[in-house]
Amino acid sequence: MFDYFMRRLAIPSSLRFPGHFCMTTLSVTVFVLAYVGMALGRVPGLAIDRTGVALLGLIVLLAFGDLSLEEAGAAVDVPTIALLFALMILSAQFDHSGFYGWIADQIVRASRNPKLLLASLIAVTGVLAAIFTNDVVVFALAPLVVAGVASQRLDPRPYLIGLAGAANAGSAATLIGNPQNILIGQAGGLDFWRYLAFALPPTMASLAITFVAIVATWRIAPGDGATPADSRPPQIDRFQFLKGMFAVAVLVALFLTPLPRELSALAVAGFLLMSRRLSSRTMIGAVDWQLLLLFVCLFGVTAAFAKTGLAQQGMVWLTERGLLPDRLSVLAPLTLAASNTIGNVPAVILLVKLVPDLSEGALTALALLSTFAGNLLLTGSLCNIIVAERASVSGVKLGFVDFARSGIPMTIASLAITIAWLWGIGLVPL
Numbered sequence: 001m002f003d004y005f006m007r008r009l010a011i012p013s014s015l016r017f018p019g020h021f022c023m024t025t026l027s028v029t030v031f032v033l034a035y036v037g038m039a040l041g042r043v044p045g046l047a048i049d050r051t052g053v054a055l056l057g058l059i060v061l062l063a064f065g066d067l068s069l070e071e072a073g074a075a076v077d078v079p080t081i082a083l084l085f086a087l088m089i090l091s092a093q094f095d096h097s098g099f100y101g102w103i104a105d106q107i108v109r110a111s112r113n114p115k116l117l118l119a120s121l122i123a124v125t126g127v128l129a130a131i132f133t134n135d136v137v138v139f140a141l142a143p144l145v146v147a148g149v150a151s152q153r154l155d156p157r158p159y160l161i162g163l164a165g166a167a168n169a170g171s172a173a174t175l176i177g178n179p180q181n182i183l184i185g186q187a188g189g190l191d192f193w194r195y196l197a198f199a200l201p202p203t204m205a206s207l208a209i210t211f212v213a214i215v216a217t218w219r220i221a222p223g224d225g226a227t228p229a230d231s232r233p234p235q236i237d238r239f240q241f242l243k244g245m246f247a248v249a250v251l252v253a254l255f256l257t258p259l260p261r262e263l264s265a266l267a268v269a270g271f272l273l274m275s276r277r278l279s280s281r282t283m284i285g286a287v288d289w290q291l292l293l294l295f296v297c298l299f300g301v302t303a304a305f306a307k308t309g310l311a312q313q314g315m316v317w318l319t320e321r322g323l324l325p326d327r328l329s330v331l332a333p334l335t336l337a338a339s340n341t342i343g344n345v346p347a348v349i350l351l352v353k354l355v356p357d358l359s360e361g362a363l364t365a366l367a368l369l370s371t372f373a374g375n376l377l378l379t380g381s382l383c384n385i386i387v388a389e390r391a392s393v394s395g396v397k398l399g400f401v402d403f404a405r406s407g408i409p410m411t412i413a414s415l416a417i418t419i420a421w422l423w424g425i426g427l428v429p430l
Helices: 002-008 018-040 050-063 069-075 078-096 099-110 114-132 134-150 156-171 179-188 192-217 238-254 261-273 280-285 289-307 310-320 328-339 344-354 360-373 382-393 400-424
Strands: none
Touching (some): 018 289, 050 289, 069 289, 078 099, 078 114, 078 134, 078 238, 078 261, 078 280, 078 289, 099 114, 114 156, 114 192, 134 156, 134 382, 156 192, 156 360, 156 400, 179 261, 179 360, 238 261, 261 280, 289 344, 328 344, 328 360, 328 400, 360 400
């Protein structure tokens, strides 16, 4: 009787056994609920955020045997985790040197014109995000931006949107600029400098669009206050700053060698941990372990779903209809929808795992489009959420509508230019 109903439902013979059917049902249920949790950001009624949702999903799969510990471990892309960890150590070096506080103060002091202040913030943030990853940059800068613009009696919201928008846009320039690009670069074996050449023009255009969109949707008026003339700027530890700059130079040089990126970054991180003044506990404590754990858990949840065989069947169905994400007409709406529901990092993990044979052009497009799509709504990227949460700690509420009024036009314009660029140079078919 069971086999009869399985045939009537067109369930493949490999999935008709009751035990396997139950395991498939649980894996699919956990997979769906985990990604719904990614979209909602938390579990209603409970203080569980995205990382907690992913962790609970993985625990359920392990407890019921749908995924073994060995399979969960094998599913983790260790080079991606290692590279992201090492870059967080590099960013911690600059944070503890006082560099972020110093650069934020210099922007405010040098830009008395509010629009010039916004342009300076966007330009500097874009550059920093391309090197140190966007999440760690905004984590450090958000409260400093709030304090800086407050001293000028300015509305901090457009500047916070500029910070998030520029961090997202700037991070698209390199394969180490954000978590999803790191994963894409590692999974596809993309060349760091070749990708930079493809990504730089649309990234620069997107940074300019970020400025224009905010100026067009917010009233950027001069404030009625100023930083006291006798106030002293934050002090920067020159030795620690120079040590960090030397580490960046070494890392860039290593990227020119055949040495894998994750090993290059780990070598630089090991060098930074050897310090007489900054304890390793302090440096390691600055790592965003929540983000790393989120990655690990999503790798496991996605692997359990892949075991069901439903993903492969879905790929066959899409192939028959010409809807594989290897063209801009499919990738653009897919990344826009996925990034602003489950988030761009979970969306990329899902796509890379389920469609592992994407071309260099499709992977480059995925990196750019998923990153720019994260600027649409406040929930579009982890970077946006970090800015909003850090701002709230400083007493500033950045609402969903506040972000969307600038995010929607900047995202639509950025995606349009990126599509035109990638299609124009012949990298990805339309």
